[in-house]
Amino acid sequence: MFADRAKIIIRSGKGGDGHVSFRRELYVPNGGPDGGDGGKGGDVIFEVDKGLNTLVDFRYRRKFAAKDGEPGQKKRSHGKNGEDIILKVPEGTVIYEINSHKVIADMSAENSRQVILKGGRGGKGNMNYATATMQVPKYAQPGKPAQEIEVLLELKVIADVGLIGFPNVGKSTLLSRVTNADPKIANYHFTTLSPNLGVVDLKQCRGFVIADIPGLIEGASTGAGLGHEFLRHIERTRVMIHLVDTASTEGRDPVDDIYKINRELENYNPEISKRPQVIAANKIDAIYREDGMPNPVERLKSEFEPKGIRVFPISAVSGKGVKELLYYVQELLDKLPRERVVFKQEYFPEDSLIDGKLDYTVSQDDEDRHLFYVEGPRIEKMLGYTNLDSEKGFAFFQRFLQETGILNDLEKEGIKEGDTVQMYGHQFDYYK
Secondary structure, eight states: OOOOEEEEEEEOOOOOOOOOOBOOBTTBTTOOBOOOOOOOOOOEEEEEOTTOOOOGGGSSOOEEEOOOOOOOOSTTOOOOOOOOEEEEEOTTEEEEETTTOOEEEEEOTTOOEEEEEOOOOOOOOGGGGOOSSOSSOOOOOOOOOOOEEEEEEEEOOOOSEEEEOSTTSSHHHHHHHHSSOOOOOOSSTTOOOSOEEEEEOOTTSOOEEEEEOOOOOTTGGGTOTTHHHHHGGGTTOSEEEEEEETTOTTSOOHHHHHHHHHHHHHHHOHHHHTSOEEEEEEOGGGOOOOTTOOOHHHHHHHHHGGGTOOEEEOOTTTOTTHHHHHHHHHHHHHHSOSOOOOOOOOOOHHHHSOTTOOOOEEEEOSSOTTEEEEEOHHHHHHHHHOOTTSHHHHHHHHHHHHHTTHHHHHHHTTOOTTOEEEETTEEEEOOO
16 A cells, blocks of 8 residues: 555653652651753654655554653652664655644755754752752753644655546556556556656766656646645656557647646746656657548657657557657756755754744733732643742742733733743742
8 A cells, every 4th residue: 555645743752850859867856959851851852764655654544652751769869761762664655744834854865863842951859959948949941842733744755756637547557668667557547556756877977766647637736636645756857758548549749738738737836847858758669640630749849848858659568769859858857966855954943843832821810910820730740849938949030020921911911021821820020
């Protein structure tokens, strides 16, 4: 089964919380703080596996998560780091953020391994907050939260040359003749339901990778048929061989076919339609022409060669004209930059997913306009292990409110100096 698209949810590991504890040893009834740091959460890593050629492994499982870091322990013990999760994908896989459709990573060229989501940093234990004036800190730092995001995986084949054209024009036959590929061939529309790749080896030439792009139809750029499923595989190609049925064995006009497919390319991505193209006028051995009828090969040449597009009459079945076509394609490739298309990163999860983002609400009392409420599960947890009666503990909590943006949100709600903020039974007066 071929699969070249998948939507999945990925989540990094949460950082382990720092620990609050004190030494309890014989003859040392009031030992110092010994709460250890929490472990770092696991990363989400994508890695190219050249043995894969589909995304089928992601079709039946939607969520992938790294392990959370373990909390710190007493006796200054560091919590265990969470285990990374490594997701193996075929070369050529592009990872998009699902909503914006911006590129997070292109797993091709030199990029064979990339950390997509970083695990949360572990929180510091209370052993880190002991000072000469604060010898019994009763607070610790919570671990940084996990990051979660939904992504779209798309496989875009890595090939120098793309074979394009309507169904049943002979693309699979040509590919099987010029490469070591072994595509399934039959005389039906959409027999080829997945791209086939092969390597063309030419004497005294570098050679190139060619992909048989499954049959396109009119309206493909708007999603008709399997258009979008196939058009994405053209995006990396540097040259296109446009195969047409010169003999019109199915009653179609080859000139009209070329214009229709080129319109689909332009509608899908105008940049692709400007790439070098060569026309392979296939099935010349099946041409039947009565006296006085125009030669379909000459008609193709007169229509497209003045526009700079060479036309090569070939027979994919017998091999006639194929060598000349391939050497010309190699010449085109030699004139073009060797770098394949690589999609640049547009979306950066570490910037878009604020590491310290909290799930909380800020609201103003309906009756007392000088009273504001702040609520959220992580805030309640921090209040539970922070000693607000100590100067250091209260300063620690204030930094927490500042760093997470809670104070900014209170100001946006209209809080003024002297107003009251209530958090789970605790009340504070607000002063800048």
